[in-house]
Amino acid sequence: MNFFLILSSFSTIFFIFANAASFSYPIESRNKLKTVSQPFDDFYDDYYLLKVDVGTPAQSFRLSLDTASSFLWVLDINCVSKDCHGTSDYDKKSTYNFSDSSTFVKGAGTFVAQFDGQPISGYLGKESVSFGGLTLKNQDFGSAQVLPQLYVDLPIDGVIGFGLPAMAVNGTRTPLDGLLPMLDQQMFSVWMDRKVDTSRGGPGGLVTFGAMDTVNCFADVNWVPLTVKSYWGFDLDGFKVASYERKNKEKVISDTGSGWIGAPPAVISAIVKATGAKYAWNWEI
Numbered sequence: 001m002n003f004f005l006i007l008s009s010f011s012t013i014f015f016i017f018a019n020a021a022s023f024s025y026p027i028e029s030r031n032k033l034k035t036v037s038q039p040f041d042d043f044y045d046d047y048y049l050l051k052v053d054v055g056t057p058a059q060s061f062r063l064s065l066d067t068a069s070s071f072l073w074v075l076d077i078n079c080v081s082k083d084c085h086g087t088s089d090y091d092k093k094s095t096y097n098f099s100d101s102s103t104f105v106k107g108a109g110t111f112v113a114q115f116d117g118q119p120i121s122g123y124l125g126k127e128s129v130s131f132g133g134l135t136l137k138n139q140d141f142g143s144a145q146v147l148p149q150l151y152v153d154l155p156i157d158g159v160i161g162f163g164l165p166a167m168a169v170n171g172t173r174t175p176l177d178g179l180l181p182m183l184d185q186q187m188f189s190v191w192m193d194r195k196v197d198t199s200r201g202g203p204g205g206l207v208t209f210g211a212m213d214t215v216n217c218f219a220d221v222n223w224v225p226l227t228v229k230s231y232w233g234f235d236l237d238g239f240k241v242a243s244y245e246r247k248n249k250e251k252v253i254s255d256t257g258s259g260w261i262g263a264p265p266a267v268i269s270a271i272v273k274a275t276g277a278k279y280a281w282n283w284e285i
Contacts, residue, residue: 033182033183033184033210034133034134034182034183034184034209034210035183035184035185035208035209035210035211036132036133036134036208036209036210037132037206037207037208037209037213038050038051038131038132038133038206038207038209039203039204039205039206039207040065040192040193040203040204040205040206040207041062041202041203041204042192042193042195042202042203042204042205043155044259045194045195045204045259046258046259046260047064047154047155047156047259048064048065048192048204048205048256048259049062049063049064049065049155049156050062050063050064050065050131050132050160050207051131052129052130052131052160053129053130053131054074054096054101054127054128054129054130054141055096055098055100055101055102055103055104055127055128056101056102056103056128057100057101058130059094059096059097059100059101060094061074061075061094061096061157061158062094062155062156062157063156063157063158063159063160064154064156064158064159064160064257065160065162065190065207065256065257066159066160066161066162066163066255066256066257067161067162067163067231067232067254067255067256067257068161068163068231068232068253068255068256068257068258069113069115069159069161069163069167069257070161070162070163070164070165070166070167070168070169070174070175070176071111071113071141071142071159071161071167071168071169071172071174072129072139072140072141072142072158072159072160072161072175073113073120073122073141073142073143073144073158073159074094074095074096074141074142074143074144074157074158075093075094075095075096075143075144075147075157075158076095076096076122076123076143076144076145077095077096077097078145079095079144079145079146079147080145080146081145081146081147081148081149081152082149082152083149083152083153084147084152091155093157094157095157096143098125098143101127101128103127103128103137104125104126104127105125105126105127105138106123106124106125106126107123107124107125107126107140107172108124108170109123109124109170110122110123110124111123111124111142111169111170111172113142113169115151115159116150118147118148118150118151119146119148120142120144120146120147120148120151121144121145121146121147122142122143122144122145122146123142123143123145124140124141124142124170124172125140125141125142125143126138126139126140126141127139127141129141129175129178131160132207132209134179134182134209136175136178136179136182137178139173139175139178140172140173140174142169144158159257160175161174161175162175162176162188162256163176163230163231163232164176164229164230164231164232165177166229166230167230167231179209182210183209183210184210184211185210185211187210187211187212188207188208188209188210189207189208189211189212189213189217190205190206190207190256191205191206191207191208191213191216191217192204192205192256192259193205193206193216227251228251228253231253231255232253232254232255233251233252233253233254234251234252234254235249235250235251235252236249236250236251236252237249241271241274241275242271242274242275243274244270244271244273244274244275246267246270260285
């Protein structure tokens with residue numbers, strides 16, 4: 001299987017492409033392939049979330065679409081971490097209850113997964129997962145019962161990982177494994193819009209499954225082969241910001257789970273100096 005990242009010349013837009021020719025599926029299903037789009041909810045221009053339904057009847061969640069992981073997890077109703085159900089009606093979180101779903105199938109035990117270097121744990125299962133008019137049947141997922149304060153503080157109910165198979169958790173079937181064979185073209189594109197006041201969440205972009213987003217993206221694209229096989233990673237030849245220029249070839253990743261651009265401290269320091277920007281070193285922003 002070959003994977004490529006497509007970069008657009010239009011700011012805040014990038015495309016991700018996967019050639020899934022090695023996927024096999026019944027001939028009769030090929031007439032049912034789809035191209036669909038689904039809007040993001042944007043919080044603070046930092047968290048871009050998708051509405052995802054899990055189970056039957058549907059239990060709805062706001063999940064972070066994350067290309068730096070390959071696992072789907074949601075908060076469990078029996079989560080024991082502090083504040084994992086939210087601290088008020090305003091930030092109340094949705095939680096999953098397997099006993100309320102007729103399509104839940106018990107998975108292969110428990111899981112411990114690393115997200116941003118911090119562990120999340122719970123039990124594995126299989127469920128019906130729907131978003132954008134698409135349904136992944138018997139999709140592997142995790143129902144998280146213990147998670148770090150980092151994720152409790154975020155305005156999310158979990159993560160849907162659109163990373164590569166190399167990052168699968170405990171040999172589980174990744175969301176892309178189930179998604180790509182259903183699409184007209186084995187690709188998805190991501191447009192992250194920029195808003196001014198999105199602290200409580202609002203429309204902020206679009207995910208297009210099965211095609212390029214020709215409405216929000218220019219036709220001029222640059223195909224970049226992946227060089228970091230576990231991630232959507234590629235080689236950066238260099239960049240320039242104001243008077244600062246860096247020509248070193250370095251490996252970078254495209255991570256939809258973050259609305260930020262990150263770099264080593266020495267590079268950030270040089271950019272801050274060149275631009276006169278204000279930088280909070282204790283918060284790293």
